[in-house]
Amino acid sequence: MGTNDGRGGRRVGRPRAAQRPDSGLEPRAELLAAAAELFTTRGYAATTTRAVAERAGMRQASMYHYVSGKEELLADLLESTVTPSLTYARALLAEDGRAAEERLWELCRTDVELLCDGPHNLGGLYLLPEVRAERFAGFHAVRAELKDAYRQLIAATAVGGGLAKGELDLRTDLVFGLIEGVILVHRSDPERPVSDFARATADAALRITGA
Structure with a gap:
């Protein structure tokens, strides 16, 4: 939730990356789908784990319940x-x-x-x-x-x-x-x-x- 800026308005935090449409996928599958999109459009090195998590519609900390990081996502995508x-x-x-x-x-x-x-x-x-x-x-x-x-x-x-x-x-x-x-x-x-x-x-x- 945003906070008051002292002038009657609301201070808006940094916008989140656009989330993927609700797909009904399980969280790990959603992360893989988000990683596939970002790795192939932005590049692997330029894609952060935070960007993958946000694209999948979850917090970065939550992502680590399902995968260890970018390397695991890339390995799974390659094997697929x-x-x-x-x-x-x-x-x-x-x-x-x-x-x-x-x-x-x-x-x-x-x-x-x-x-x-x-x-x-x-x-x-x-x-x-x-x-x-x-x-x-x-x-x-x-x-x-x-x-x-x-x-x-x-x-x-x-x-x-x-x-x-x-x-x-x-x-x-x-x-x-x-x-x-x-x-x-x-x-x-x-x-x-x-x-x-x-x-x-x-x-x-x-x-x-x-x-």
């Missing part, structure tokens, strides 16, 4: 960009009824859709220098497992089975880089449907592998 694709990749690797080429195409298409479908460009956070720190080992572990799933599917294709290890690794790097890089392309043309990007990227990935 990989985990759904990894779950799908595991299921595709376990399939026996479809050719590896078809399963690889499906993984590429789905991965692009998951990366581009959110309201914020979380893929851009991969490039932050802070992400190299040990705190983000969990993200790097799930990302490495997803990349290995790509490698296994490429190796299982008719062409991939005859590749030397170095060539297989190179094609895996190229495909994986294509998938993660497409979010930058989509950002430059946000009106184009994500499904168009996803299918075109999956087609390009198979051409890279020689499949």
